[in-house]
Amino acid sequence: MSEIQQFIEGRLPIIGESVVQTLQMVSVSLAISVLIGLPLGILLILTRPGNALENRIVYQVLNVFVNIVRSIPFIILLFFILPFTKLIVGTSIGIKGAIVPLIVHAAPSIARLMENALVEVDSGVIEAYRSMGIRTRHIIWHVMLREARPTIILGLTIAVINLVGATAMAGLVGAGGLGDLAYRFGHLRYEVDVMYVTVFILILMVQCLQSIGNKLAAKYKKD
Amino acid sequence: MITLSNVSKSFRTSKGTVHAIQDVSLEVKLGEIFGVIGYSGAGKSTLIRCVNLLEAPTSGSVVIQGKEVTNLPAEELMQVRRKIGMIFQGFNLLKTATVYDNIAIPLRLTDVDKNEIDGRVTKYLRIVGLEDKHDAYPSQLSGGQKQRVAIARALAQEPELLLSDEATSALDPETTESILELLLKINAELGITIMLITHEMNVIQKICDRVAVMENGRVIELGKTVDIYAQAKHPTTRRFVNSTYHKELPPSLLQELKETGPVVRLSFVGGSTSKPVLAQVSALFPVSPNILAGGIIQLKQEKIGTLVVHLNGDPEETKKAIAYLEDQGVKVEGVEVGDE
Numbered sequence: 001m002s003e004i005q006q007f008i009e010g011r012l013p014i015i016g017e018s019v020v021q022t023l024q025m026v027s028v029s030l031a032i033s034v035l036i037g038l039p040l041g042i043l044l045i046l047t048r049p050g051n052a053l054e055n056r057i058v059y060q061v062l063n064v065f066v067n068i069v070r071s072i073p074f075i076i077l078l079f080f081i082l083p084f085t086k087l088i089v090g091t092s093i094g095i096k097g098a099i100v101p102l103i104v105h106a107a108p109s110i111a112r113l114m115e116n117a118l119v120e121v122d123s124g125v126i127e128a129y130r131s132m133g134i135r136t137r138h139i140i141w142h143v144m145l146r147e148a149r150p151t152i153i154l155g156l157t158i159a160v161i162n163l164v165g166a167t168a169m170a171g172l173v174g175a176g177g178l179g180d181l182a183y184r185f186g187h188l189r190y191e192v193d194v195m196y197v198t199v200f201i202l203i204l205m206v207q208c209l210q211s212i213g214n215k216l217a218a219k220y221k222k223d
Numbered sequence: 224m225i226t227l228s229n230v231s232k233s234f235r236t237s238k239g240t241v242h243a244i245q246d247v248s249l250e251v252k253l254g255e256i257f258g259v260i261g262y263s264g265a266g267k268s269t270l271i272r273c274v275n276l277l278e279a280p281t282s283g284s285v286v287i288q289g290k291e292v293t294n295l296p297a298e299e300l301m302q303v304r305r306k307i308g309m310i311f312q313g314f315n316l317l318k319t320a321t322v323y324d325n326i327a328i329p330l331r332l333t334d335v336d337k338n339e340i341d342g343r344v345t346k347y348l349r350i351v352g353l354e355d356k357h358d359a360y361p362s363q364l365s366g367g368q369k370q371r372v373a374i375a376r377a378l379a380q381e382p383e384l385l386l387s388d389e390a391t392s393a394l395d396p397e398t399t400e401s402i403l404e405l406l407l408k409i410n411a412e413l414g415i416t417i418m419l420i421t422h423e424m425n426v427i428q429k430i431c432d433r434v435a436v437m438e439n440g441r442v443i444e445l446g447k448t449v450d451i452y453a454q455a456k457h458p459t460t461r462r463f464v465n466s467t468y469h470k471e472l473p474p475s476l477l478q479e480l481k482e483t484g485p486v487v488r489l490s491f492v493g494g495s496t497s498k499p500v501l502a503q504v505s506a507l508f509p510v511s512p513n514i515l516a517g518g519i520i521q522l523k524q525e526k527i528g529t530l531v532v533h534l535n536g537d538p539e540e541t542k543k544a545i546a547y548l549e550d551q552g553v554k555v556e557g558v559e560v561g562d563e
Contacts, residue, residue, distance in 0.1 A: 122313075122315065122318075124311060124313045124315040125315045125316070125317060127277060127311075127315065128309065128311060128315035128373075129329065129332075130277060130304075131275055131277055131304060131307070131309040131386075132304060132305065132308075132309075132329045132332075132333065132377075132380060133300075133301040133302065133303070133304035133305035133333060134301075134329060134332045134333060135301070135332070138332045142328055142332060143317065146317065146319055146320070147317060147318060147319055149319065150319075220319060221319075222318055222319050222320075222360040222361075222362060223318045223360075223361070223362040
């Protein structure tokens with residue numbers, strides 16, 4: 001009994017703090033990644049051969065850029081772009097310092113997910129809306145994004161879960177979070193109970209995210 | 224209404240240039256239903272897309288209601304398109320929107336007055352007979368119902384012209400029939416000019432005033448539907464016309480009969496339907512006609528009667544009999560093995 005009490009008193013506050021840090025990193029970087037990734041995905045679709053703003057050069061440049069960033073493992077990216085991080089947020093450590101690489105890591109993936117979701121939209125419907133004299137920006141919003149919602153949501157769910165995984169490495173720049181906790185206490189100090197609790201919380205978090213994603217996607221899927 | 228002059232469209236592909244349509248000129252008159260028929264790959268789909276510039280013609284001119292629409296600036300082209308409705312083989316509805324929204328969303332996006340939208344959706348859903356499906360999603364509808372929603376969506380824009388791209392090709396015969404009736408109704412009651420493309424001759428037969436037959440990107444025959452039925456000149460046209468007869472004679476029977484005289488198809492249009500010409504033939508010539516099959520085809524405006532007849536008799540005399548029939552205004556055509 002006293003061991004449990006001791007654990008609760010001694011470790012629970014740190015665990016709570018780590019959960020908050022993880023959530024902060026995930027939510028902020030997700031929000032900004034979507035803001036960057038969504039337009040990027042739309043641009044990828046529109047500049048593809050045969051689409052409204054067909055442009056080989058823009059498409060190829062974006063395409064290669066997205067591929068390059070996506071091929072760098074996050075742990076390397078984290079250090080590789082240190083100067084860039086410092087330039088953007090003024091520091092390369094702490095939560096602020098972790099969010100920049102998290103965004104650089106997630107945004108291109110989200111762009112690709114968006115592109116894949118949007119390319120699935122029935123081109124016939126887009127043609128029908130073109131034939132009705134409807135503006136391209138309205139077609140993007142009211143046809144493409146609308147019809148792709150279920151796929152976009154499922155894609156974003158994957159992106160969030162990847163972000164949760166990536167934040168585990170953010171401890172390396174002193175951003176804290178659950179991964180960092182598990183590493184420092186669970187591994188370095190050999191406090192196995194902290195390791196177990198952390199892993200359990202991560203599992204719970206991923207399960208919740210996936211369920212929410214599935215439910216939302218089902219809600220918008222009407223076929 | 225629509226005047227296409229020397230319209231050509233070619234596509235550059237990895238295998239070279241494909242001439243989808245070549246030098247097509249035709250006119251769709253105000254208030255008519257004009258059909259374009261052809262096998263797949265004939266270029267009819269590209270042709271109809273050139274009318275509302277979903278495909279820009281490589282050369283030639285497209286004039287809609289006196290206005291040249293090729294090379295219009297984007298903004299003006301959009302305004303022109305808003306007056307042209309279009310329906311498709313695949314219906315092309317939003318899967319994630321209700322029937323109501325499928326019709327209302329395009330209205331909202333084309334600057335229709337907000338207070339007017341609800342009335343228009345209700346009105347046109349009633350016209351297509353789906354007033355009880357406001358809140359259904361397309362996945363809950365049958366193919367025919369989906370096409371009706373698509374038609375209501377097109378009509379709600381209150382166009383003067385409706386383009387139909389194989390609108391019945393994905394539907395079963397009964398549903399096709401009901402959609403064709405709806406198109407006739409729209410044409411008659413709302414006065415909307417319709418240009419349609421199809422590969423099914425029965426669509427042409429039932430609703431088209433005039434028809435153009437396309438092959439290899441060119442119009443090979445064009446005229447009133449009744450004339451095309453009565454005297455198709457081009458072999459392809461004849462094949463389309465024959466496809467509506469559904470009278471298969473067993474080849475063995477045909478071979479057997481041919482030994483004692485020719486087997487011919489007689490077509491009767493207008494005045495010649497009422498004369499007892501076959502009785503006259505047997506009275507005037509030593510030829511005994513034997514009726515093998517017959518029927519009447521109802522076109523949009525006229526009827527055409529057909530008989531497949533075996534003329535039993537001496538070759539010289541049957542020739543004379545055929546000449547006599549043609550003289551009486553009956554169209555005579557030989558029936559060959561594997562013709563139908």
